[in-house]
Amino acid sequence: xxxxxxxxxxxxxxxxxxxxxxxxxxxxxxxxxxxxxxxxxxxxxxxxxxxxxxxxxxxxxxxxxxxxxxxxxxxxxxxxxxxxxxxxxxxxxxxxxxxxxxxxxxxxxxxxxxx
Amino acid sequence: xxxxxxxxxxxxxxxxxxxxxxxxxxxxxxxxxxxxxxxxxxxxxxxxxxxxxxxxxxxxxxxxxxxxxxxxxxxxxxxxxxxxxxxx
Amino acid sequence: xxxxxxxxxxxxxxxxxxxxxxxxxxxxxxxxxxxxxxxxxxxxxxxxxxxxxxxxxxxxxxxxxxxxxxxxxxxxxxxxxxxxxxxxxxxxxxxxxxxxxxxxxxxxxxxxxxxxxxxxxxxxxxxxxxxxxxxxxxxxxxxxxxxxxxxxxxxxxx
Numbered sequence: 001x002x003x004x005x006x007x008x009x010x011x012x013x014x015x016x017x018x019x020x021x022x023x024x025x026x027x028x029x030x031x032x033x034x035x036x037x038x039x040x041x042x043x044x045x046x047x048x049x050x051x052x053x054x055x056x057x058x059x060x061x062x063x064x065x066x067x068x069x070x071x072x073x074x075x076x077x078x079x080x081x082x083x084x085x086x087x088x089x090x091x092x093x094x095x096x097x098x099x100x101x102x103x104x105x106x107x108x109x110x111x112x113x114x115x
Numbered sequence: 116x117x118x119x120x121x122x123x124x125x126x127x128x129x130x131x132x133x134x135x136x137x138x139x140x141x142x143x144x145x146x147x148x149x150x151x152x153x154x155x156x157x158x159x160x161x162x163x164x165x166x167x168x169x170x171x172x173x174x175x176x177x178x179x180x181x182x183x184x185x186x187x188x189x190x191x192x193x194x195x196x197x198x199x200x201x202x203x
Numbered sequence: 204x205x206x207x208x209x210x211x212x213x214x215x216x217x218x219x220x221x222x223x224x225x226x227x228x229x230x231x232x233x234x235x236x237x238x239x240x241x242x243x244x245x246x247x248x249x250x251x252x253x254x255x256x257x258x259x260x261x262x263x264x265x266x267x268x269x270x271x272x273x274x275x276x277x278x279x280x281x282x283x284x285x286x287x288x289x290x291x292x293x294x295x296x297x298x299x300x301x302x303x304x305x306x307x308x309x310x311x312x313x314x315x316x317x318x319x320x321x322x323x324x325x326x327x328x329x330x331x332x333x334x335x336x337x338x339x340x341x342x343x344x345x346x347x348x349x350x351x352x353x354x355x356x357x358x359x360x361x
Contacts, residue, residue: 003143007136015129022121049151052143057167059159060235060318068167070151075171078241079183082337086190089344093197096351100201163301163311163322164234172239173329177296180329181287184336188280191340198351 006047013040027095027105034091038084042077049073204349206259215257222250230334233327235318240330244337251342260349272342279336286329300324 013036020033049070055062057071095105102110140146154175155167162170172180206212226247233239255263290297301324302310311322 003141004137004139006142007139008133011129011132011136015132018128019125022125023118047142049145050143051145056237057155058237059165059167059315062315064315068155070145070148071154071167071171072151074168075176076179078172079179082183082241083186086186089190089348090193093194093348093351096348097197159311159313161301162298162326163309163324164326165311165316165318165322166234166237166239168237169233169239169326169330173326174296174298174324177287177329180333181283181296184280184283184333187336187340188276191276191343194344194347198347201351 007044010040010044010047013037013043025107027098027107030107031088031091031095035084035088038080038087042080042084045073045077045080204260204352206262207257211257215253219250219253222253223247226250226338227334230330231327232318232320233330234323235320240333241337243330244334245341247334247338248341248345252345255345255349260353267342267346269343269346272339272346276336276339276343279332279334279339282332283329283336286325286332290325298324298326 017033017036017040020029020036024030024033049072051067051069054067054069057068057074098110099105104110154171158167158170159165162174164170164174226243228243229236229238229246230240230243233243251267254267287296290299292299300306300308302308303324307321307323307325307327309319309321311319
């Protein structure tokens with residue numbers, strides 16, 4: 001169980017994100033929950049490609065004669081981080097427009113008032 | 116009433132995640148790695164770059180990077196279009 | 204939003220040039236050291252956020268304009284697509300400049316070596332294109348959201 005501490009940390013991230021997504025009523029707190037889930041999944045992708053006692057996969061002035069970490073999950077995580085940025089920007093913009101239209105950020109009242 | 120149902124569902128889902136995190140395979144020993152071994156061996160002679168991660172992102176899998184650049188561009192277009200109808 | 208005090212403005216005048224140059228260093232050396240287009244673009248984009256926060260969004264309309272950022276973003280994405288189409292003799296996104304002897308075409312030494320800048324093929328050009336796009340995308344998003352936040356307050360002094 002001590003050796004798998006990385007996976008337990010990922011599960012704590014995702015658990016906190018889902019708790020903040022289900023039980024909170026403010027729109028900004030829901031957006032923070034979505035960002036936490038995305039960062040937890042990115043961390044999980046990187047911890048899958050680790051070899052014990054290996055160095056970074058770059059040939060410029062690295063210590064010679066050692067094994068290298070798997071480079072493919074790092075390339076996929078780069079793409080996932082940028083998609084997370086796009087999602088966060090759009091969620092926050094929609095929250096600002098809702099605040100201008102209704103005057104409040106509570107999800108119970110945004111459903112009831114019309115116009 | 117709704118809070119109790121949400122609470123029970125959350126506890127069941129979270130315990131499922133924790134049990135599967137404890138029983139995963141050992142940390143630091145990947146089992147299937149033929150593709151990555153090929154990338155580490157041949158990236159310097161085929162592409163001429165010292166950085167294996169950059170040569171994967173832009174040369175071996177350049178099509179995914181095209182999709183990601185398009186997603187970023189679409190997000191910027193969406194943000195500008197949302198704030199266009201706001202009067203000063 | 205309002206600007207900040209005089210100490211913050213003086214330090215910002217001195218520091219934001221170094222941040223942009225550091226971002227360009229990370230972008231251009233993407234095929235030798237850790238980094239590349241996306242990481243360097245994010246570092247250089249944070250310089251514009253620093254300028255916006257320390258001067259206030261009403262005062263920064265003089266030197267941060269939306270049109271120039273939008274032009275650079277379109278230019279970056281178009282350059283990336285052109286570089287993808289120019290190797291079309293063999294396949295889409297083919298590295299037609301590697302090991303050839305032309306612009307970026309030296310062959311890299313096998314094994315551990317101090318890096319040579321002239322290697323890499325079409326990868327440094329793609330790094331510059333993507334770096335320009337990410338830099339401008341950060342600038343446009345931060346500027347638009349800061350100016351959209353002005354409508355909710357009553358008259359404020361800057």
